[in-house]
Amino acid sequence: MKLYTTIIIILITILGAFAQIDQDTLKIKEVVISAMRSEKNKNEIPVKVDLISAKNIENLAVVNVDDIFNSISNVYVNRSWGPFSKNSSVTMRGLSSSARVLVLLDGMPLNMAAGGSINWHMIDADNVSQIEITKGPNSALYGNNAMGGVISIISKRPKSPITVHLNSYGGSYKTFGQHITITGNRVNDEKGLYWGIKGFARQGDGYYFESEASRDYSDTTTYIWEYNTGGYLGYQFNKDNKIEVSGDFYDDLRNEGIQVYEKDGSYYKFTTKTIQANYVGKFKGFEINAIGYRKQQDYFNQKERLNNFAEYKLMESSSTDIDEGVWIGVNRKIGEKHFFTFGSDIKHGETNYADIYFTSYDEVYYTGAFNFYALFLQDEYNLNKKIKIVGGLRFDKANFYDGSFSVNNPTSETGYENSMHSEYTPETWNAISYKFATNYSFSEKVRNYFSVATGFTPPKLDDLCRSGKISKGIKIANPELQPEKIFNIETGTFITLHKLEIEPSIYYSRGKDFHYLVGLGDTVDIGGEQRALLQKQNVSDVEILGAEINVKFQINQNLNLITNYSFNHSTIKDYKTSVGTELTGKYLAEVPPHLFYIGLYFNHKRLASSIAFRFIDEQWIDDENTLLVEKYSIVDFKISYQINKYFASYIDIQNLLDVEFVDRKGLSSPGRFILVGIKTDVKQISKKK
Amino acid sequence: MRIATLYISAMVFLFSCKEEIPEYNSPKLELIQDSGYLYADSSLYAGDTVLVKIKASSQSDYALTQIHIERITENDTITIDTGIYNHTITFVKKIVKSNSDFETWTFTASDRNRVKSESITINISKKEFSTYNDIIHIPSVLFGFQNNNEIGSFYSLSSQEIFDTENAYNFQDNIHLVAYYDYSGDEHVIASPGANISEGTFAGSYDIVNWTTLNTTRFLLSDISTDEFDNCSNDSLIYETSFTFEVGKRKAKNLSQGDVYAFVSDKGYFGLIKVKSLTGTNEGNIEIEIKMK
Numbered sequence: 001m002k003l004y005t006t007i008i009i010i011l012i013t014i015l016g017a018f019a020q021i022d023q024d025t026l027k028i029k030e031v032v033i034s035a036m037r038s039e040k041n042k043n044e045i046p047v048k049v050d051l052i053s054a055k056n057i058e059n060l061a062v063v064n065v066d067d068i069f070n071s072i073s074n075v076y077v078n079r080s081w082g083p084f085s086k087n088s089s090v091t092m093r094g095l096s097s098s099a100r101v102l103v104l105l106d107g108m109p110l111n112m113a114a115g116g117s118i119n120w121h122m123i124d125a126d127n128v129s130q131i132e133i134t135k136g137p138n139s140a141l142y143g144n145n146a147m148g149g150v151i152s153i154i155s156k157r158p159k160s161p162i163t164v165h166l167n168s169y170g171g172s173y174k175t176f177g178q179h180i181t182i183t184g185n186r187v188n189d190e191k192g193l194y195w196g197i198k199g200f201a202r203q204g205d206g207y208y209f210e211s212e213a214s215r216d217y218s219d220t221t222t223y224i225w226e227y228n229t230g231g232y233l234g235y236q237f238n239k240d241n242k243i244e245v246s247g248d249f250y251d252d253l254r255n256e257g258i259q260v261y262e263k264d265g266s267y268y269k270f271t272t273k274t275i276q277a278n279y280v281g282k283f284k285g286f287e288i289n290a291i292g293y294r295k296q297q298d299y300f301n302q303k304e305r306l307n308n309f310a311e312y313k314l315m316e317s318s319s320t321d322i323d324e325g326v327w328i329g330v331n332r333k334i335g336e337k338h339f340f341t342f343g344s345d346i347k348h349g350e351t352n353y354a355d356i357y358f359t360s361y362d363e364v365y366y367t368g369a370f371n372f373y374a375l376f377l378q379d380e381y382n383l384n385k386k387i388k389i390v391g392g393l394r395f396d397k398a399n400f401y402d403g404s405f406s407v408n409n410p411t412s413e414t415g416y417e418n419s420m421h422s423e424y425t426p427e428t429w430n431a432i433s434y435k436f437a438t439n440y441s442f443s444e445k446v447r448n449y450f451s452v453a454t455g456f457t458p459p460k461l462d463d464l465c466r467s468g469k470i471s472k473g474i475k476i477a478n479p480e481l482q483p484e485k486i487f488n489i490e491t492g493t494f495i496t497l498h499k500l501e502i503e504p505s506i507y508y509s510r511g512k513d514f515h516y517l518v519g520l521g522d523t524v525d526i527g528g529e530q531r532a533l534l535q536k537q538n539v540s541d542v543e544i545l546g547a548e549i550n551v552k553f554q555i556n557q558n559l560n561l562i563t564n565y566s567f568n569h570s571t572i573k574d575y576k577t578s579v580g581t582e583l584t585g586k587y588l589a590e591v592p593p594h595l596f597y598i599g600l601y602f603n604h605k606r607l608a609s610s611i612a613f614r615f616i617d618e619q620w621i622d623d624e625n626t627l628l629v630e631k632y633s634i635v636d637f638k639i640s641y642q643i644n645k646y647f648a649s650y651i652d653i654q655n656l657l658d659v660e661f662v663d664r665k666g667l668s669s670p671g672r673f674i675l676v677g678i679k680t681d682v683k684q685i686s687k688k689k
Numbered sequence: 690m691r692i693a694t695l696y697i698s699a700m701v702f703l704f705s706c707k708e709e710i711p712e713y714n715s716p717k718l719e720l721i722q723d724s725g726y727l728y729a730d731s732s733l734y735a736g737d738t739v740l741v742k743i744k745a746s747s748q749s750d751y752a753l754t755q756i757h758i759e760r761i762t763e764n765d766t767i768t769i770d771t772g773i774y775n776h777t778i779t780f781v782k783k784i785v786k787s788n789s790d791f792e793t794w795t796f797t798a799s800d801r802n803r804v805k806s807e808s809i810t811i812n813i814s815k816k817e818f819s820t821y822n823d824i825i826h827i828p829s830v831l832f833g834f835q836n837n838n839e840i841g842s843f844y845s846l847s848s849q850e851i852f853d854t855e856n857a858y859n860f861q862d863n864i865h866l867v868a869y870y871d872y873s874g875d876e877h878v879i880a881s882p883g884a885n886i887s888e889g890t891f892a893g894s895y896d897i898v899n900w901t902t903l904n905t906t907r908f909l910l911s912d913i914s915t916d917e918f919d920n921c922s923n924d925s926l927i928y929e930t931s932f933t934f935e936v937g938k939r940k941a942k943n944l945s946q947g948d949v950y951a952f953v954s955d956k957g958y959f960g961l962i963k964v965k966s967l968t969g970t971n972e973g974n975i976e977i978e979i980k981m982k
Contacts, residue, residue, distance in 0.1 A: 360755065
C-alpha cells in the first residue's frame with residue numbers, strides 16, 4: 001500500500017508543479033481517429049492514447065508488427081519464440097490475453113469470435129501508416145473485447161501517382177524475407193481512383209529448443225514459412241466522400257520443434273482471408289463511417305509424438321472460423337458545444353472445429369455461432385475552452401446459437417465411453433457499457449483527464465462449445481458462460497514543455513465474472529494417464545491498481561529520448577467457488593508487475609539509429625501462482641542508412657545481449673536475432689499545374 | 690485499372706482454391722499362413738493361447754498409421770488401437786481364448802488419410818467341455834511402500850518373492866509388480882516396472898528409471914465381489930475376468946481394502962488380486978492376495 005501512496009503523491013506533485021507553467025510549447029497536432037470514432041486532435045480527448053507513426057516504426061527494431069508495442073507503456077507483448085512464435089499475445093493494463101484488447105485493422109476488428117485471438121503475422125509493418133493505442137476500457141464505443149484498450153492499425157494509402165516499395169532482408173536462423181508494395185493514385189481535383197497491391201513472403205529455419213547434447217531424433221527446428229498478398233481499390237468522389245474495397249490472403253506454416261515421422265512434424269497453420277469495404281463520407285452535416293467485412297480463418301494443427309510409452313500418436317485439429325459484420329458510425333456537430341457520435345454495429349461469428357485422430361478412430365467436432373447487435377451514442381460537450389465532458393452509452397445484445405458437440409468412435413484417446421452428440425440451448429445476454437470522462441486544460445501545456453468507463457469481453461466460442469484435451473486436463477464446454485466485465489476509473493496528466501513531454505496516469509479497475517478454469521473434482525483416464533475435468537466458469541472478481549508514466553525528451557535536433565514505466569498490481573479479489581485451489585489473493589497470470597522501457601533515437605541526415613532497453617519483471621504463468629518466469633531485460637538496436645534517393649540499408653538486432661528467457665512451457669527463446677536488409681522506394685512525383 | 694482487375698481476379702482464384710487428395714488404392718491386410726499361427730476360424734478351450742500373424746501394407750505413398758483390433762463376444766466389445774508409422778508391417782497378435790462361447794476377432798489397418806483396409810475376421814468358438822484347472826493361490830503378499838525400510842516394494846510372480854530396491858534392480862527380469870505411494874493424487878498404487886513411474890519415486894541409483902528391463906503388468910478394476918474372489922478355486926473366474934493386455938491400465942491406483950483387480954502380465958501371467966489391507970503413506974504397507982494362472 002505504501003508503494004501506491006508514493007505513486008499517487010508523485011503524480012499529484014508532478015501535476016501541481018506543472019499546472020502553472022506557461023512557456024513556449026511544441027504544438028504538435030496529432031490526429032486520433034479510433035479513440036472517439038471520429039477524427040480528433042490527440043490533445044483534446046479525455047483518454048490516454050499513444051500514437052506510433054510510420055516514421056517511428058522505421059526507427060524501431062521490428063521483425064513482427066507487434067514488436068512495435070514493446071516501446072509502449074503498459075502493453076506487454078508475449079512473443080517468446082520471436083518470429084517463430086505460433087502467435088503473440090498482446091496484453092494491456094494488467095489484463096492478460098489478447099482477447100481483452102480490441103484490435104482494429106483499418107476499422108475491421110481482428111479479434112476472432114471463436115477464441116478472441118489475433119493473427120498478428122498477417123499485418124505487414126511496412127504498410128502501417130499509424131497505430132493508435134487507446135488505453136483503458138472503451139466498450140461504450142466498441143463493445144466486445146475493448147477491456148484493456150483498443151489498438152487501431154491504419155494502413156498506408158498512396159499519395160504519388162505510382163510508388164514501388166521493396167524490402168529484402170536476411171538474417172539469423174537463415175531467415176529471409178521479401179516485401180513488395182505497388183500503389184497508384186489517380187486522384188485529381190479531389191476525384192479519382194487509388195489502388196495498391198502488396199505482399200510479403202518470409203521463411204526461416206528456426207532454432208532447436210533443446211541443446212545439442214539433450215536432443216533426440218524427434219527434435220527439430222521451429223522453422224516457418226509464410227506469405228501474404230492483398231490489395232485495395234478506392235474511389236474518391238469528392239473532398240468528403242470515398243469508398244474503398246480491400247482484400248488480404250495470408251498463409252503460413254510454423255513448426256513446433258517436433259518431428260517424428262510426418263512431413264513437417266507437429267506444426268500450426270493459419271490461412272486467413274479477409275475482404276472489407278469502407279465508406280467515409282459527409283451528408284448534410286453528418287459524417288458517416290461505414291465498414292462491412294468478412295474474415296475467414298482456417299486453422300490447422302498437425303500433432304505427432306511418441307507418448308511416455310513410446311507409442312506413436314498422430315492427430316489433426318482444424319477449424320474454420322468466420323467473422324463478418326457491418327459497423328456504421330455517424331458524427332454530427334450540434335450547435336457550438338455538442339458533438340454527437342452514434343451508430344450501430346452488427347457482427348456475426350461462427351466456428352466449425354474438428355479433432356481427427358489417425359492412430360485411433362476418434363473424432364471430435366464442435367460448432368457454435370454468435371450474433372452481436374449494438375447501438376451506441378456519445379456526446380462530447382465542450383463546456384468552455386478549458387473543459388470538455390464526454391458521456392457515452394452502448395447497448396450490446398448477443399445471441400449464442402448453433403452450439404453442438406459430437407464425439408465419434410471414442411477410445412481412451414478422448415476419454416469418452418460412447419459416441420455422443422449434444423446440442424446446446426441458445427443463450428442470450430446483454431451488456432450495457434458506459435463512459436464518463438472530462439478533460440481540463442490548465443493551460444496550453446498542461447491538461448488533466450479523468451475517466452470512468454466499463455468494458456466487457458464475451459465468452460469465447462471455444463469455451464462455450466468445446467470439450468476436450470488441454471494441457472492441464474480435460475476441458476468441459478460451458479454453454480452458459482457469461483461475459484467478463486470491468487469497471488475502470490483513471491486520471492492522468494499531459495504536460496508538454498519546450499522539448500519535454502510527460503504523461504503520468506493512474507487507474508483502478510475492478511473486474512467481475514472473469515473466466516477461470518475450475519476443477520470439477522473428477523478425473524478421466526486418457527490413455528493410462530489420469531486427467532482432471534475442468535470447466536471455464538465466471539468465478540473470479542479481480543482488482544487491478546496500476547500506473548504508468550511516459551516521458552519524451554528532445555535532447556537536441558538529432559537525438560530523442562523516450563522512456564516509460566508501468567506498474568500493475570493485478571490480483572484475484574474474490575474466487576467464487578469452493579472447488580479446486582482457492583485463488584483469492586493470487587496474482588493474475590502473465591502480468592509482469594513492473595515494465596520499464598528507455599530508448600534513444602538518433603537521426604542525422606542519412607543516418608538513423610536507435611537503441612532501446614526494456615525490463616520485464618517476473619510473472620506468474622499459472623493461476624495457482626506456483627510457476628514463476630524470471631524477470632529479464634532486453635536490449636534492441638537498429639541502424640539504417642539512406643544510400644541514395646532510392647535505396648536504404650538497415651540492420652535490426654533484437655536481444656542484442658543474447659539474453660535467454662523461457663516461455664510458460666519452459667521452452668527457450670531464440671536469443672539474439674539479427675536481420676540485415678535493404679529497402680527501395682521509387683515514386684513518380686505528380687506534375688501539378 | 691488493368692492491374693487492379695488482374696489483382697482482384699487473382700484473389701478470387703486464390704480464395705476459391707482447395708486441395709483435394711486424389712483417390713488411391715486402400716491398404717491391404719494378409720493373414721500369414723505359417724505353422725504355429727492361427728489363420729482360420731477355430732475352436733479352442735478357454736485359456737488356450739494362439740498366435741495370429743498379419744502383414745499390413747500400404748498400396749500408396751501414404752504410411753499406415755493404425756492397426757485396429759476388435760474382439761466381440763456375447764458380453765462385450767473390446768477395441769485396441771495401435772499407432773504405427775510404416776508402409777509395411779508384419780505383426781503378431783497373441784490371443785488367449787476367453788470364457789465366452791464365441792468370439793470374433795477383426796483386424797483392420799488404416800493409413801495417414803484414414804483410408805481403411807478390408808478387415809480380416811477370425812471366429813473362435815469355445816470347445817465344449819472346457820475343463821477348468823487349478824490355480825496358483827498366494828494367500829498373502831506384503832509390500833512396503835517406497836520409504837518402508839523393513840519390507841520390500843517389488844514382487845516376482847515367477848519366484849513369488851518380495852525384493853527390496855537393490856535386489857530388485859539386480860533381478861529386473863523377475864520383477865512383475867511394484868507398490869508405492871503417490872502424493873500427486875494416485876495415492877496407494879500397485880503397478881509394474883514398465884508403468885512409467887515418476888523419476889525419484891525410489892531414491893538412489895536403483896530407481897526404476899535406471900532399469901534396463903521393464904516388465905509390464907496391466908490391471909483392470911473388476912466388479913466381482915470379495916466373496917466371489919474368496920470362493921474362486923479354479924481358473925473359470927480368472928478366464929471370465931481376464932482381458933486383452935493392451936486394454937488394461939498400467940497402474941492400479943487409489944487402492945482401498947476389498948478392491949479386486951484383474952491383471953495380465955506381458956510375461957503371460959494373468960489372474961486376480963484382492964487388496965486385503967493397506968496402511969500409511971510412503972512408509973506404510975499393503976497386503977494383497979493373488980489367484981492366478
